[in-house]
Amino acid sequence: MEEERSNRKRKRPRRRKNRAENSSVNPKHTENQHQKVFNKTDGSECEDSAAPPAANRRVSSSFLDKMRAKLSGGHFRMINEKLYTCTGSEALDYFKEDPALFNVYHTGYQEQMSHWPEQPVNIIIKWLKDCSPSLLVADFGCGDARLARNVKNKVFSFDLVSNDPSVIACDMSNTPLDTSSIDVAVFCLSLMGTNFASYLREAHRVLKKSGWLLIAEVKSRFDPNNGGADPDKFSKAICELGFTSISKDFSNKMFILLYFKKKEKQNSKKGEIEWPELKPCLYKRR
Numbered sequence: 001m002e003e004e005r006s007n008r009k010r011k012r013p014r015r016r017k018n019r020a021e022n023s024s025v026n027p028k029h030t031e032n033q034h035q036k037v038f039n040k041t042d043g044s045e046c047e048d049s050a051a052p053p054a055a056n057r058r059v060s061s062s063f064l065d066k067m068r069a070k071l072s073g074g075h076f077r078m079i080n081e082k083l084y085t086c087t088g089s090e091a092l093d094y095f096k097e098d099p100a101l102f103n104v105y106h107t108g109y110q111e112q113m114s115h116w117p118e119q120p121v122n123i124i125i126k127w128l129k130d131c132s133p134s135l136l137v138a139d140f141g142c143g144d145a146r147l148a149r150n151v152k153n154k155v156f157s158f159d160l161v162s163n164d165p166s167v168i169a170c171d172m173s174n175t176p177l178d179t180s181s182i183d184v185a186v187f188c189l190s191l192m193g194t195n196f197a198s199y200l201r202e203a204h205r206v207l208k209k210s211g212w213l214l215i216a217e218v219k220s221r222f223d224p225n226n227g228g229a230d231p232d233k234f235s236k237a238i239c240e241l242g243f244t245s246i247s248k249d250f251s252n253k254m255f256i257l258l259y260f261k262k263k264e265k266q267n268s269k270k271g272e273i274e275w276p277e278l279k280p281c282l283y284k285r286r
């Protein structure tokens with residue numbers, strides 16, 4: 001009996017430590033949360049021990065669900081910050097090392113999006129539905145490829161990880177698309193890397209003359225009063241790359257939408273463009 005108890009004592013802390021390591025969040029934080037779990041369940045019953053009384057099980061499972069959500073929310077924010085503060089090729093290596101992080105990121109991303117009154121990808125889907133279905137589309141940073149699944153057009157979907165045969169895994173500054181082969185290039189909340197200008201250069205390369213460039217980005221990244229970029233400077237830089245600004249939509253609370261067309265003539269200023277810095281979009285704890 002005595003030995004059994006000391007075995008239990010020895011096993012529990014080791015389990016807690018492993019979980020903290022796996023979750024990649026502050027271990028101190030994790031420790032405290034688990035401490036609470038143990039207190040709530042009388043120190044003896046938790047999700048990984050023998051069956052608790054029914055009432056405790058109910059309290060404990062909803063409590064644990066909340067704790068899990070908090071941990072995965074923290075993990076999402078950590079990955080999100082990483083993606084906004086590194087280059088595309090570093091991000092590609094990051095996910096290559098542990099592709100499971102991509103799912104953690106997208107679960108958190110979907111959770112955040114579920115609080116937005118409108119999702120920019122749906123506006124782009126509507127826009128495409130009003131165009132000819134024969135237009136060839138490239139979706140740069142496609143996520144779960146919702147765009148491709150909702151339009152009739154042929155869509156080339158690119159992201160850092162491919163969980164679907166239709167998605168091509170690559171750093172989008174270097175896609176396998178032919179030069180001047182695409183009618184519409186879409187960046188929907190995907191200008192994350194510090195080298196975002198190279199993604200736009202790639203879009204310019206693959207677009208046909210007069211091809212469309214559609215950009216949806218988080219509005220706070222373009223609020224100069226809050227450390228964000230000046231949208232006019234951003235737009236000017238894109239024009240210098242070889243585009244004409246067609247329209248801007250600032251009506252949504254959460255995101256802006258910019259529409260450009262590739263110029264007929266090659267731009268000579270390509271080398272000296274002054275790109276504004278785009279501040280990372282860091283999501284709040286909910």
Ligand code: SAH
Pocket residue numbers: 083087088089091109120121140141142143144146158159160161170171172173187188189190192193
């Ligand atoms: N466009 C989708 C997903 C937006 S989340 C939507 O609106 O729902 C941003 C996506 O861009 C993420 O899936 C991220 O992995 C991808 N991304 C960021 N940098 C990238 C890069 N350098 N190359 C390819 N994909 C990238």
